[in-house]
Amino acid sequence: MPLLDVDELTVTFGGRGRRADRGRDRDRKPTEAAGPTEAAGPAEDTSVRAAGPAGPAEDTSVRAAGPAGPAGGNAVRAVNGVSFSVDEGQVVGLVGESGCGKSVTSLALMGLLPRKGATLGGRADFEGADLLAMGPRRIRDLRGSKLAMIFQDPLSSLNPVVPIGVQVTEILKRHRGMKGEAARKEAAQLLDRVGIPDPDRRLREYPHQLSGGMRQRALIAMAVACAPRLLIADEPTTALDVTIQAQILELLKELVDQEGTALLMITHDLGVVAGLCDQVNVLYAGKVVESSGRRELFAHPTHPYTHGLLGSIPRLDAPRGEPLNPIRGSINDQIAWADGCAFAPRCDRYEMGCLTGTPELTEPREAGHQARCVNPVLATTEVPA
């Protein structure tokens, strides 16, 4: 049994009179999209869109519905039936561009979404218990013990007016029942463990006195203080310089290798994923569109979106002089999953069949490599570099 098993997770923001009823409303029926209503979000005029000379600018006959799928009323379906699992000690990636629902997914798993205004659906079993159904106290206990999370911006998750040392020892006291000098010693050891030089001095300092990289290390120290089974990292290196990113990624790898912590890595950076994740899930508009082991995924990107992403990235090791192959349009050019493939307005493999309901996840290439597409990229051609 996987450590974490997320099954058809949906998160809906706003909407008519719905409220978060985590834990009580077990039989929520899968709220179906209610027709072609306007989604909330920056209203964009389709006529201005998708006109770049960079991408072949053509008038797609598909109507756009704005960011995130419509979910009835003015509700926004930020996560729209996401399923994936994380095994013990495994590193699993959730990749996608802004607004695809990666952060909302992780916040939902951690029980950190506002209780009002966010409606959850589906299941997320962690060691057999559904995280979505847990009461606030139970999930708070789990957070910081078996489940831990680090964020893109460590400053916002550290208390600015409390010394680092107090924040770390606090966790050791609360979750491991340690006291006084023992807790302080352990805290210093933790900082040392994550590569913070002069830990005794650092413990007395306030978050703003630490560099971005040091803050992220401190946060990792706090996250691993209780030897969590699963660490969720949401863009943990995005705000950092590339040489510091390399240090942090190495640290995360070490944790996984040495402590056996499972890692759910949320990122927009396919380079980070390529070197780190065992299993990769690509998200688009609130749904997993492709899922596979990393070697297979990068060798044979099968969903046109994944394929397009890889073609968009300038590679440091690629020959120069070739133009990039961008995906045309933007995330705003989207149709509701209920009507068809949300990627259709941007897809150059689009065909009529793409607009008859949500494409199913299938395994068009090989077992274990799933893609949600009716016309997948199957040729074993190399990825456009």
Added chain:
Amino acid sequence: MSLLELDGVKVHFPVKKGILFDRTVGHVYAVDGISLSVEAGQTYGLVGESGCGKTTLGRAVLRLVDVTDGRVVLDGTDVAQLPEKEMRSFRRRLQMVFQDPLGSLNPRQNIESILSEGMAAHGIGGNREERREKIKEILAKVGLPGNALSRYPHEFSGGQRQRIGIARALVLEPDLIICDEPVSALDVSIQAQVVNLLEELQKSMGLTYLVIAHDLAVVRHISDVIGVMYLGSLVEEAPSDALYEEPRHPYTRALMSAVPVPDPEVEDRRERILLLGDLPSPANPPAGCRFHTRCPWKQDTRCATERPELRDLGGGHRVACHFAAEIASGEITRTSGEVVPAAHEGSGGSGGSEASGAPRASGASGGGAAKGSSSGERASEAPAGT
């Protein structure tokens, strides 16, 4: 003669203290003696990590900050010496494209007004009608429809706003466009659109760019020549391909080795030189070679005491390291800095977990057993990337 020449440019910001009297207690050496030249019709890419001074250098060229010392010469004119009045009309020739397209566009102005403002100020494009025609022409060039004229910035997506920012620079027919992190706020797929657009415009209009960015892969893709900055100075400069094929400065090597490549085959072999510690503060830069506090090749002589000059090693490859030649020949080997051989074995199995096929591989194959090979091999052979 090059279109833009920087000669020993320094920008030092005073650090003030005191409530009643502003007492200068020190300086931030944001840019500390940079010389480089940008050829007409080419792209010069300036890379470096946060705080290295790349944005300040760009602002110095535009004279948005005062140059403490040195010369900024555009097409024969020393920008730093121009009287304010002449500078106002000279500004047209130097335009900037910013990182945050929304923050740099006035939300209350429609696109026509945003684009014609500068034209009117500089007396470009004749009357209102002619200006409108010219704007439409430029909008088409950057891939926006003519009806964008009457719209407002918030009605566009991030990538489109960046196109507006580019159009705003283009309507003034500048000699040089400085792009400060032009794509870093954009999603990958949109980044590629904007990068391609910048390249197409350069080809069709003969533009000259100074591109400032932290993303080495993006910079390498669009630049003819790349300068690498560290703590206010240029540590290496070379034609784009040469820099990638043969990085000669220890910092460049570390920087390039740290960039992840979206290809597991490469990632598993890529050696990473992990630098120790953080960037020192530009208010208190180390003496001697500014990189010596983190340099894996640091020597006991000269490095901590003598600041290395940029030296030409031939072929337009300039390097500021006392020991560049010895490091390249292998005479000097690394003394610190961890090299990660990057033997990531995923879930313990020899072929990696995905070899087993199933995406939900059995829990038993968890990687807990694989002891970290990453923690310390201080290999002494030369690093990757050479």
